[in-house]
Amino acid sequence: MNLVRHAAVLAASLSLSLAAPAVAQEDPFAPGEYLQVSMVTIDDGHYLDYAKFLAGYWRAQEDFMKAQGWITSYEILSNSNKRPGEPDLYLVERMKSLPDGAEQTRRDAVMRDKMKMTEAQMEAASGERAKFRHVTGSSLMQVLNYK
Numbered sequence: 708m709n710l711v712r713h714a715a716v717l718a719a720s721l722s723l724s725l726a727a728p729a730v731a732q733e734d735p736f737a738p739g740e741y742l743q744v745s746m747v748t749i750d751d752g753h754y755l756d757y758a759k760f761l762a763g764y765w766r767a768q769e770d771f772m773k774a775q776g777w778i779t780s781y782e783i784l785s786n787s788n789k790r791p792g793e794p795d796l797y798l799v800e801r802m803k804s805l806p807d808g809a810e811q812t813r814r815d816a817v818m819r820d821k822m823k824m825t826e827a828q829m830e831a832a833s834g835e836r837a838k839f840r841h842v843t844g845s846s847l848m849q850v851l852n853y854k
Contacts, residue, residue: 739850740779740801746794746844753839754795760836761798764822769800771821777814778802794843 749757761783769781784797806814819826 735854736851737854739852740803741805742846742848742850743800743802744846744848745798745842746846747796747798748841748843749795750839750841757796757836757840765798768818768822771818772800775814775817777806 747757769778772778773780778800780801782799784799786793786795786797789795815826819829822829824832
């Protein structure tokens, strides 16, 4: 009886292992673009301060990255029906692929040159904004396109 049970378990496991590749081939989705989403909360009385930053420096930076082909698009989403603990804004960047370490290092150098700021200056400016804007999280998502 043990031999029959062993044979049945073996047969079942073989059928499952052979079925797995077939299931993968039936996936109705193909991977698409990546979305980097940053969640931002703004202290009361500082919306205009941050909005001016986004419309100026941040937009110039995003437009440059788009012109370089590093991103395909970007947008700012306002959380119109904000609940406690949720961010005020979502900053979204879309890109076809993610850069490796060396490419990211190269891009960082190009961006510092374009914006005419050292890394220390960029960090200091971010620290000033951190007095009234808070990045509460970020997500990296990938679009699933129907095949």
